Amino acid sequence: MRIVMSCALGAVLAFYISWGQTPQAASGSAPQKKQGGRGGPRGPGPMDSLLVKDWKPDSSLVVPVTNVPKAKFRAIDVHSHTYLRTPEEIANWVRTMDAVGIETTVVLSGATGQQFDSLVELFLKPYPGRFQLYCGIDTTDIDAPDYPQRATAELVRCYRKGARGVGEISDKGSGLSRSQLLPRDKRLHPDDRRLDLFWDKCAELKLPVNLHMADHPSAWRPPDAHQERTPNYQQYNQYGHDVPSYEEVLALRDRALDRHPKTRFILCHLGNQGNDLASAAKLLDKFPGVYMDISARAYEVGRQPRFATKFLTKYKDRVLWGTDLNPSQEMYHAWWRLFETTDEYMPSDTGWRLFGLDLPDSVLEPLYRGNAKRLLNWEKM
DSSP: OHHHHHHHHHHHHHHHHHTTOOHHHHHTSSOOOOOOBTTBOOOOOTTTTOOGGGOOOOOOOOOOOOOOOSOSSOEEEEEEOOOOOSHHHHHHHHHHHHHHTEEEEEEEEEEOHHHHHHHIIIIITTSBTTEEEEEOOOOTTTTSTTHHHHHHHHHHHHHHHTEEEEEEEEESSSOSOOSSOOOGGGOOOTTOGGGHHHHHHHHHHTOOEEEEESOOGGGGSOSSTTOSSOGGGGGGOOTTSSSOOHHHHHHHHHHHHHHOTTSOEEESGGGGTTTOHHHHHHHHHHOTTOEEEOTTOHHHHHTSHHHHHHHHHHTTTTEEOOOOSOOOHHHHHHHHHHHHOOOOSBOOTTSOOBOOOOOOHHHHHIIIIIHHHHHSOOOOO
16 A cells, blocks of 8 residues: 555646646645746846737757659649639649649639629630539529529520539528528528529439538637737638538538438538547448548648558548648649648648648549549530
């Protein structure tokens, strides 16, 4: 008994000593000298007025930096937008794609009507095969009796014009009709019966749907000192807004997935569950016809490289690569470095440091292109 108690007492003493305190000082029973903890001495200094959003530390860590100028397999970016809008800008985008090893970019326009038609002229006519163009959903007069038929007719028209998918369809709780914030019981969500005909037509035409539901879960936390992501992301914060909870928005999504098993849904940003890949895995197991893209979530997989590698390996036929970022060689190179190297402590926009996944070819090829070739609609106009 004495030996056990001595060991326990020794462990307690070691704990307090490691923090520069005696047990008496920690309990407040004796005066204590002000000391720093493990981080060293603390006190006023010139950095006290520095704002977190302005803190951009230069690391002293010296680690290997691997330059990967081209993707190992000719890649297909399944998640981009109309970032560039002039013929000259699009031509430069194609040159950048050639330089970094991208075969095709999927442009998620979310557009309908004349706006979509103008994008056909800008992207598809000059560069057949280099871009795919997705359309949106007509959300005008959603309470009209003919709304389901009208929205579906516009989908068919866009398909005949060249649309090969639908998206990005975004709902963070305020509904799909964003021209005005409707009362909660009037909002159009993906599980709404008014969209049943639309989703069924997507399945019939083999048009994948890029679906964005909710956002990073930190967006439902107060925008205060405990926020996980930097202030750069505060524009996405939903705290205090008239929207359902993060969990309730995902439930809206799951009801739509459950009711439309023949429609090919691609959940962007790892379904906004990249912070909890175990829950993402459960979702993929529950809905075998559902897929995810990894766009704008390099920071999620890069901060948990071992667990993420296991996830991407197990679900190598279910995850597609996309960027959701303005096209530049540097941006694409950062993705190749993340996936193809063992480099450590790589910078990211979140402020978190990332670690290379060093994915094997058996995972890299379907991620970069194999899944896109198999799942997307490649029918020519």
